[in-house]
Amino acid sequence: MSEKHQTNKRKEQLITTLIKTSVFLPIGRTVILDYLERITFKSIVENARRRLKEVQKKKFYFIKALLRCAFKNLERGYISKEVGKKIIDTLVRAHWTEGKYEISAREKFKNKYGFGPPSFLVLSPTQRCNLRCPGCYAAAKRNAPSLSFSIVERIVKEAHDILGNRFMVISGGEPFMYESEGKTLFDIWEKYNDMFFLVYTNGTLINKEIASKLAKLGNVTPAISMEGFEEDTDKRRGKGIFKKILEVASNLREAGVPFGASLTATRENINTLLKDEFYEFLFEKLGVTYIWLFQLMPIGRARIVKELMLTPEQRVALFKKWVYLLEKKSYCIADFWNSGVLSDGCIAYGRTGGYFYIDWNGNIMPCVFIPYYEDNVFQLYKEGKTIADALFSEFFKRGRKWQDEYGFAHQSNPNNWLMPCSIRDHYVNFKKNILTKKAKPEDRDASIAIKSKNFEKFLDAFDKKLAELTDSIWKREYLAKGLTSKN
Ligand code: SF4
Structure with a gap:
């Protein structure tokens, strides 16, 4: 040195x-x-x-x-x-x-490919789950597929060594159910102790012993899924789940493990999510450090429940609530679709600073909410390639081109980042200009959705109404306020 x-x-x-x-x-x-x-x-x-x-x-x-x-x-x-x-x-x-006393993996990647790597990936090692919530994108089954531990480890190592990732999101299925080759995800978290892991979980398996193991590791934060108070949560997840979450939160607080809440907004719980009271409960009483707010996406089994997806008007109401909670209450909340400004738009397709998604079958998708793929880890490994090669599929390249044109490459005058989603907010464009012929649907629901004219009509009408409602806010609240002064 x-x-x-x-x-x-x-x-x-x-x-x-x-x-x-x-x-x-x-x-x-x-x-x-x-x-x-x-x-x-x-x-x-x-x-x-x-x-x-x-x-x-x-x-x-x-x-x-x-x-x-x-x-x-x-x-x-x-x-x-x-x-x-x-x-x-x-x-x-x-x-x-990082990179101050050695060339970082990120710099090596940039020098080799001409753009910065994604900052993280979302990995779902198993589709197995102990709950069955209607509308869950994982559409979980009890004997659902899982990746073997050797494959999970290889993916994490490549993300760490080749992409330079120091942050990873684990989703599912239920990550705390994962077991393969006599190992669990604790073995990964322990080995990669210079990485930080955010784990989406229903929380029900986090007993005192698990909480204290997480505290010893110190590099894992669980984001516990809930819908609202007891009535909303139990209605979707099952009776007694809300009380169980209170117990789990207490285990985590006692052990000193930071945790968050992962909320899914639907037409059924929107009224709760528009109340201060709910956020006060989560931050002040339950002790969450952050909230990730999602809105039900009409994919997976949710295609069947598309009538639960927020209306454009409800989405705008939630956007206004988010701004208020962030600025006036200093509550750490990110809403995956309404907070597009935080990430300079859509972060999918392995964009610089963004992410991509690998599921329990090894399929490599641009985003958790885009259930189509060209590459699969097993096939890449057979060809002597790595997960980094998936970033160069036509599908991913088209997605990044759209992100650039939409605003990422011209950040002084981006298009409306209040509707940043390449699939949900611009569905017709997604089908026409991003999805490739080679891309395969992840499951039967994704296959039905992409062929359905009714589904396209439904999302197109949603997108047009959303543009009508948010374009004026974008112009008034963002464009008209001008640029930062440095040239
Ligand atoms: S495709 Fe949509 S959901 Fe996925 S990262 Fe982009 S904006 Fe978010």
Whole structure:
């Protein structure tokens, strides 16, 4: 290691120690929170070059909310010191010092392919689940397929080594049910301890023992699925599930593991999701650090329940609620479709800083909500390739071209990022200009959906109405507020 690199390594250790020491002292916490907020504002808003000012401000509000929610839970002991330290280690290394004393995998990828790699992938190692919720995209069956542990490990290693990923999302099926070759996902989380894992789970299997194992690891955060209070949650997930979630949340708080809630908005629970009371319950009482808000997508079994999908008017109401909760209450919430400004639009197709999705059959899809694929890990591995090769399929390339044209490549005047979704918000375009002939449907439902004229008519009408409702908000609230001042 050269002298310069050794100096950088020492700096990393110093920064990490400083943050770790101050974060656990009340006075230090206030100082460091204030400092982090100031530097975040400076780098995201003041120093951003010719970006829409309001887009950058929303990103700032989001990071500020995340910091505040995390610091508050540290203070309450809901995030233990050990876990807090581990998160700081991983984040400092991944975001502030990676590449400072060695060429990072991300840089190597960029030099080789001419664009930055995706920041993460979503991996669903199993379709098996202990619940059967109507509308779930996993359409889970009890004896559903799983990837073998060797394949899961190979995927994680490639994401780590080739794409330089230090963050990964595990979905399902139910990840805590996964078992193969005598191993579970704990073996992955333990081995890849310089990565941070967000795990979507129904939570029901997280007993005290599992919670304490997660606390020891310190690099996993469960996002627990729920619909609302007891009535909404039990209606979709089954009787007694809400009470079970309260118990699980208590296990996680006691162990000091940060966790979040994953909410699916439908026409049935929208009224709950528009109430402050629900978010106050989640953040103040249950102790979540973040909320990921999804809106029911009419794919998988949800094709059958498309009448549960939010109307365009309800989606706009939820967008306004999100802005209010983020800016006025500093609640860390991201709404997968209404928060498109946080990610500069759609993040699918392995876009730079974005993601892609691998399911239990090894099919490689652009997004969890786009159930079509060209490549499969087994076939790639047979040909001596890696998961990175899937990023260069015609399907993925067309998707990235659309993202670029829509706004990602011209961020001073993007199209309406209040409807960023390449499939749901622009369905006709998706079928015509992104989906390739070679792309295969993931399952029977996806196959029926893509051939159905009625389904296309339904989504096209949704998209047109949504454009009518949001174009004026986009112009008034984002475009008209101008650009950040740096040239
Ligand atoms: S395709 Fe839609 S759901 Fe998927 S990342 Fe893009 S915006 Fe999000």
